[in-house]
Amino acid sequence: MYAARIPPHASLKSETISPHRKRLSTATVGSDDRFAYWLDMVCAIYAQLECDRPGSDVFGEISFSPLGVLDLTEVHSNVQFLRRTPSMICNDTRDSTLVQIQRVGRAVVRQDGREARLVPGDFVMYDTTRPYELRFEDETHELIVVRLPSSELQPHVTNLHDLTATTVPGTCAAGNLLLTMIDTLQRDIDRLHPSSAIGVSEGITSIIAAGLRGLPGANTQRSSQLCAYHVARVKAYAMDNLRNPELSISKIACAMRVSPDHLSRLFRGEPVPLSRWIWQQRLDACRRDLCDARMANRSVSEIAFAWGFNDATHFSRSFREQFGLSPREWRQKSGYPARGRPTQPVVPEVD
Structure with missing residues (x-):
């Protein structure tokens, strides 16, 4: 298990792939440096983490686009296990909600004593303020991760902490709608006018909230x-x-x-x-x-x-x-x- 520091951003060289999207990739460094570079990438984009080195050469790529209050990221990698520990939270106090949409491969997300299993199309929510684990069961995986301030979801879902590490199936209406919207947005984001970004990010937040509200544990304390x-x-x-x-x-x-x-x-x-x-x-x-x-x-x-x-x-x-x-x-x-x-x-x- 290898733990990463909070990296100096100057060490990461991003590539501009379109006016609204950039990419970080381990392919830009030598094979001996790729594992450390991957750690720096995920720590810079998401939160301080530790992970296991895969048996084969490390491959990792993250493309990212800002969208209103959201950050829309796409991950391709063969690193199969990542963990955020209490000591890392003490050193890195970022307060974000991460919504992981599985695209290729199967995954397991653990947080707050719960375990979510994901297949392509499913999504799950977890929180950087508490420990969590991510395990990917296939040799390589692809996923979309939406990063947003926790305060964005709190007005929409009353008991957010009870819904971490709980699978929202891609077969449900909200799961299918979220994936469709993200796919369309990734294809057309360069044509999105800046003044429309807030409305689109609010729409994504509302769909995520709708999926979470459909879970069995959602809104257990309902008002009369x-x-x-x-x-x-x-x-x-x-x-x-x-x-x-x-x-x-x-x-x-x-x-x-x-x-x-x-x-x-x-x-x-x-x-x-x-x-x-x-x-x-x-x-x-x-x-x-x-x-x-x-x-x-x-x-x-x-x-x-x-x-x-x-x-x-x-x-x-x-x-x-x-x-x-x-x-x-x-x-x-x-x-x-x-x-x-x-x-x-x-x-x-x-x-």
């Missing part, structure tokens, strides 16, 4: 119909007043004619508390505006203040915590720098 009705009313009121910087729990409670404590009880069955849900909706609205060509002449601060934020520094910090990039970096990535003309989308560099 009356509670769900009141939650929907509260969310509708909050959305209608999202731009108001004075929107607060107490103001919502007053408008709904209930106590703040009652509001808190209503949201106990929701993925996040009401205050955090409002915060997420505001950040999502700002994120969409930063990618909107019609907003190219508005500054980051103007967009933030238009959606109820009243402190530019706090907004920038919150945005980075939520999406992993500053608002200006996000805008540059989408192709619309502040108060300027659209530019070509920026694909994050590994090298």
Whole structure:
């Protein structure tokens, strides 16, 4: 078993294979260096891992494309076992959800005491904040891995931690739809307009969530119909007043004619508390505006203040915590720098 450090990205030389896609491959280094290079590749793209060296010469290739908040990656390799340990999590605190779609070969994913077995077409979700193991049963394998912030799925699935390492079959509607959508996207991603990337990434997230909600262990704590009705009313009121910087729990409670404590009880069955849900909706609205060509002449601060934020520094910090990039970096990535003309989308560099 070999463990990799968190690699210096400068050691990885990516190849541009299209305007929106890059590739890392062990074929770019000598045979003696390929195993170490493969470790650096997976650690840079996903999380710090350790793995077994295969009996034959190591082969590994990862192509990757940014898509809104998602990273869409395709893996071809003959490395058959990878593991993320507690000590690695202490050294590498990345908080991501990984959704693995099996394309060729069979795989086993273990996390949280569960074991998922995958055949081509199936997908599974696991989390980088807790230990996991990946085992591939065939000599070579191919898979798609969608990497996204865990916060993207939490509003859609109430008990996400109970659904790791659980197979979503490719034969179900969500599994089949996800694979079809990913195949189409990979074929046409270079024709995707930057301002459409957010909508497409949200669509992929929704399909993943739909597949997870169809699992037997999903949403085990269901709200009553009356509670769900009141939650929907509260969310509708909050959305209608999202731009108001004075929107607060107490103001919502007053408008709904209930106590703040009652509001808190209503949201106990929701993925996040009401205050955090409002915060997420505001950040999502700002994120969409930063990618909107019609907003190219508005500054980051103007967009933030238009959606109820009243402190530019706090907004920038919150945005980075939520999406992993500053608002200006996000805008540059989408192709619309502040108060300027659209530019070509920026694909994050590994090298």
